Amino acid sequence: MASQNSSGSGSSQNTGPGNHLYCYHNEIAPLRVVRFQGPKMGKRFYGCSFWPRTCGFFRWADEVNDEREMRFLLLEKYTKIAELEPEIDMLQLKLKEVEKRNAELEDLVHEVGIECTERRLIMESASADKKMGFYLAAS
Numbered sequence: 001m002a003s004q005n006s007s008g009s010g011s012s013q014n015t016g017p018g019n020h021l022y023c024y025h026n027e028i029a030p031l032r033v034v035r036f037q038g039p040k041m042g043k044r045f046y047g048c049s050f051w052p053r054t055c056g057f058f059r060w061a062d063e064v065n066d067e068r069e070m071r072f073l074l075l076e077k078y079t080k081i082a083e084l085e086p087e088i089d090m091l092q093l094k095l096k097e098v099e100k101r102n103a104e105l106e107d108l109v110h111e112v113g114i115e116c117t118e119r120r121l122i123m124e125s126a127s128a129d130k131k132m133g134f135y136l137a138a139s
Helices: 061-138
Strands: 031-033 044-047 058-060
Touching: 044 061, 058 061
Parallel strands: none
Antiparallel strands: 031 044, 044 058
């Protein structure tokens, strides 16, 4: 049986055109089956094409499928990020516009508050003058 230490790190150097796995001799790594008695009997693996004079390449078949699936999912995520980046830019511009408008409205509310306070003071002053005039006229 081939060595069970996984010399391949899962990097792209071991995959080539047509989704074949290549050993470190740059040859297609054939799919093999463990034939020795034991718990791994029947399990599929990729090994060096020059076995038994092996370069040390070894990969369980189910790990390869997992790796391919993970690479595909990663590619999907990168694609989704690339699709969302223009939307993020647009939303950031809208946010700046909303923040600017919010600041303008806060200034307007502040000005209206000052104007209301001034008018209330004028009205209170006029009311006090009327009361004072009423008291003076009554006396």
